[in-house]
Amino acid sequence: MRKYSYILMLFGITAFLSSCGNQGDNKSSNGALSSSAAEKAYVAPGEHDEFYAFMSGGYSGNITVYGLPSGRLFKEIPVFSQFPTSGYGYSEETKPMLNTSFGFVPWDDAHHPDISQTNGELDGRWIFINGNNTPRIARVSLETFETEEIIELPNSAGNHSSSFITENTEYVVAGTRFSVPVPQRDMPINEYKGNYKGALSFISIAPDNGRLNLEFQMMMPGFNYDLSHPGRGKSHGWFFFTTYNTEEAHTLMEVNSSQNDKDFIAAVNWKKVEEYVKNGGGTKMPAEYAHNVYDEHTHMATSTMKKEVITVDPTKVPGAVYFLPTPKSPHGCDVDPSGQYIIGNGKLSADLTVHSFDNMIAAIEGAKFDGEAYGIPILKFEDVLAGTVKSGGLGPLHTEFDGQGNAYTTFFISSEVVKWKLGTWEVIDRQPTYYSVGHLMIPGGNSRKPFGKYVVAMNKITKDRYLPTGPEMEHSAQIYDISGDKMELIYDFPTHGEPHYAAGCPAELLAPNSKKIYRLSENKHPYAVLTPDQAKVERDGNEVHIYMSTIRSHFTPDNIEGIKVGDKVYFHITNHEQDFDVPHGFAMIGQNTSELLIMPGQTKTSLWEPKKPGVWPFYCTDFCSALHQEMQGYVRVSPAGSDVPLTYSLGE
């Protein structure tokens, strides 16, 4: 009974505390949350959401997975950053995933996720995302929701106009934001102009297993390549990149790269370049970049350093690249579902510039050029222009489409989403965002077939939207119902890291294929223990390998003696569960890495270097069963040079 009275006391204290804490006023800041809006965002307990939303984590380096319309967070997928929750980037198997030509880089800035497509429609096989800082592209499986591959990009810097895929997932395309000397060399910064290059990378994707290969890099003039999108439908085979800093400034950029009234959208005919390279064109250039692949069956990643890349001088491939003049340092570069319109959002402007693909082809065929830049023909602005959206907003950034002939553009400075009509360019509706919106996302909104039911606005500034949490806050997203003529704000939710872009798709595209367990019988890990009687401890010099298995709720073995100070102890742990949602964790006192979270049928390895003699416990970190608190073991560590024999046991 005593136990119960303690618990009651605790409840009492908690209740007391929470009643004191709730002094804040609950007034609604905008009144948008009418009861009908609440119903639209509400997903009842036990019910599932209609859409998946994959948001980039920005400086978290990862992807977060949310449900729409509820805004519930399902998972954080570690991609470019170490993740102690699962041991990603800490376990011996996954450390190679974060290898680069600069060595182990445990972090990146992840920006633009994009889901694989077939015939321009989402197919739900993989999602790709770019590492902006140390240029990398990652491929994540949408069956396991795990990062399977990361390829580094040489000659690139600030990998921002990435990672966007062509409509049959032929290539994932990555453009450099910063132009740099190519090859990198020690040279004065003020010799930038005319000397630095901007690399546009085309990475092929093997249709069967998704393996990435850097096929070629186009060495463009030294502008900043900001964002990009593929052509689709009639414009399939082309890729469009916004540029800024066509001034080629290298200092005080916020002034010096805003001098030209118009920068360019670079239109790249990648099919032409692909053919040129296939026929032996391009220059093989020495390079150094890591290619890291995770194998789902060995549960291990390997890192290979590549030594060469094919570079293409665009002026050597006639008809490969044209510049489309676009006003006011364009940022977003979006292509409508038909492939006809290319929208350049001049971020210092109030208007949107819409180019016409047909007009562009006609201008090219008529050879109507307005000079050239470093040998690349510039088309006449008036010739390629389809129309201008006079919105009245300020700071247009990004555009998505609903598949009903409408486009939705974010305005950063005036904090709003503006809905307008393709073809007539008239503004239909505008709704405020809270605050300073960057990207927006309609599931499939960057494909031939958008699912135009919701749009999510991802904001840069949160301020007063939620209870304050000190100076640092999560970013804020707003979801609008766009099924009617007018957009309706239905919900607000905080998002982890700094989501830049996001990608969404209908739940039924992924949910039925989502993997539940790894089959133990398919486990090819070299240190896997497939039956408990294979569990063992082996010494090789000062390296000790512990082959350990787990099942509810014990480790085999759980008593180990004969370990010595100075040993490198590898715990190779195989989870023998074959049931959905029964991971086991592993944590060792004094471990200089992180815990491991091992999924059913999986093997993971943790390195422990014991520093002190003693008897040191380890335990399962995941509450796995009623006997979880019993899931523990001991390692006896003896001083270096002692002769305690190596033994291991369970239940003896």
Next chain:
Amino acid sequence: MKINKSIYSILFAVLLLGCGGKEEKKEGFSVDRAKEVDKTFETPVVDEVPASQRVTLDEKGVGPIKDITLDPEIDPEMAAAGEALFKTNCTACHKLDKRFIGPSPRGIMERRSPEWIMNMILDPKLMTEQDRCAKDLLIEFNGAAMANQNLTVEETRSILEYFRTL
């Protein structure tokens, strides 16, 4: 009182450690550690015989297997396949020669029906929720819930065949 004693013992142990004296072998503390039935939380006694020794051959259990007929002859190939599966999926908790996390499968054919055995392997959660004997076994074996190893009916059937050889 039991609790108080253990607390004092722990405190005493901490004090001793704190003194940093020479290591010496100590006996464990001498509280009566045998299991005794706590009258307050006693589960109702329904059967004098422990579940592991009960014979429930008439019970088919709850789950996908409603009725199976065993061939008089043991199929050695099927039994071998079952043995391999048992080794991979079950031996972490079930040993042939002793009671471990769970009971030994030796002699199970004399106590349980083939249907009950297969249902227990195929859906242990459902069984421990709805089958009296499975529920009692869970309590008898310290609440160590049997893991669902996601085996197919065919795989489970072969494990049953292996049990017939034991």
